[in-house]
Amino acid sequence: MSQPTFLLDGQSVPFDDGQMILEAARAAGRYIPHLCWHPDFPPHGSCKLCVVKVAGRHVSACATPARAGAEVESDTPEINTERRTLLQMLFVEGNHFCPACEKSGDCQLQAMAYDLEMTTPRFRHFFPDRPVDASHPEVLLDFNRCIYCELCVRASREQDGKAVFALTGRGINKKLAVNAESGRLADTDFAANDKAAHICPVGVILKKRVGFAVPIGERTYDRAPLHEVALPKLEGDT
């Protein structure tokens, strides 16, 4: 029996039974934008950047199972406008000052803004003022850049077996917290080689004393755009 397929922007994409739209597209070398989705973890569905249109409804491609014959719209003006708006909201919620941020060029939020041609944050900035946590000898936390993808929360819990991070508060008051009575990273069993230390897509969890060791212009997304970097290497790729 031949593999079932769906249409992504008019092109046929094969999928396995139970596979989500984003995963199937990715396996076929087709990029759907995402920030909170990660191949090592189950779908989270929080950032909504992977929004696609299926049968007139806007759904998260990371959490919507592929269906044979479905027509999925992704790279369209309507959907990309929605994604840009979501990005703009993420930018104003935090302090994303790329010119002085050491994650610039390696930051997925910044790279996606370039990819989706976001030219201005548009909305009023929140300017959060959350103190940097520099208590840990090896790792620094700048909470003002968090986009609430929970990748660190999930990595620490599911892969490191530590539960160092958590989101606290609700709605507009939601924030990333360190799971210690003092609230300080130094008072947890967090280690610089934890999975959680290396998974932040933005500039929250930073290895100390690295800063600008790699010049701007020679960084991940300086060399190739996000929509290329984010795809798995296919056979024959160099």
Add this chain to the structure above:
Amino acid sequence: MSSDLETAANRDTLRRVAIDPISRVEGHGKVTLLLDEAGQVHEARLHIVEFRGFEAFIEGRPYWEIPVIVQRLCGICPVSHHLAAAKALDYVVGAVPVTATADKMRRLMHYGQILQSHALHFFHLASPDLLFGFDAPVAQRNIAGVIAAHPDIARQGVGLRRFGQQVIAATAGKRIHGTAAVPGGINRHLSATDRDALLAEADTMVAWSQAAVALVRRLHEADPALYDRFGCVPSSLMSLVRADGAMELYDGQLRLRSADGEVLRDAVPSHDYMDFITEAVKPWSYMKFPYVTDLGPEAGWYKVGPLARVQNCDFIPTPLAEAERRAFRAYSGGAIQHASLAYHWARMIEMLHAAEVIRDMLPDPDLTGGERMAEGPRAASGVGVIEAPRGTLIHHYWVGDDDLVRWCNLIVSTTHNNEAMNRAVREVARRELDGQTLTEGLLNHIEVAIRAYDPCLSCATHALGKMPLEVRLVDAGGQCVAQKVRNG
């Protein structure tokens, strides 16, 4: 300090003249002249009316971010802030000294910055006043007017600035706001391609710089009555010099020379600046008034920048610039020159020096290879002092064990010249104001005096923007009796 600048016995009877804002300088400033009933200028104040507060908001940030954050103070000389911060933080990471490669890459970047900033100031900002006269129509007195009337001068000015920017791009990674200097060293080498491209033009840049010095010298010689007296404000001079007394713009020790040429203080280690200098505060300006502590506020204020440096050093360690320095000193018979317009001459001598340094440095193999980073025992604080295009620039940081900046102090070049600029404004206003009428000529003359110092009011406090000129004449009762507005 200098009480006659700012106090009057009967303030209620003074008339107030405001020039707001000042054009063709970097940032926003405003001048107020308070006149007595006889129409004499009794007080003169250059207000820096904006506030930026970098010192406050970098507290609590990790130290490795600082060279990249602080350069956002300015779009004209970000390299100076970038390097001063990196130099200060070298002490924190124990990189004393940095590697030969790091030192040379930073030096090359710095001299590129001196070249481009001096070219920008002289050709784009100041030359319209000097070539057309202070009272020439505003429509002509700008860089477009220079291009129309003196296309060769304009072309060379644009070319010199472009070359300086290319040196910066090749060393810092970008023409503006590069990220190459990091605490402990540098994050890149000079590429052979960039080196060769720059070398191909280096001799031309030296020749054009020589022509620029000759141009200013001719202007001085043609009208000594103006150039030697306009905005003349005798004062001490302060700058870094090398241990052997040579001009040194990247590193060195502080020297203070009196108004008549005597060396008052020498070989002051830059990290002792807090004992050496005190910053006074005035209620009417965000810009502070530094003075040499043990000389006191009345006698201890000084000038910095090209005019100070060219006369403070014993010699310039490149031959063409040294010959021009000697000519500069000979012009005044060896006496120290204090006239505001002499800044332009000194600035062009420094531009020539920078062009020579760049040309001579480029073939050095340490630029294209070698160790980039050094480290050593951590220290809690560091001071970085550099001669920025506009004068001595001081960065000082304390860093906690957790790597966050606990405290910082920045004293920028324009701040050192604050007292001198105020005095220059008063000197010019007293000579030019007839006491009854606000003329374009008066306003032009005051602006020319301020502009000679190449003040970076953004660095001192704030930001860049379009600067139309608005002048208001207000009587003692607060009534506006005259107003002039022109677009910048």
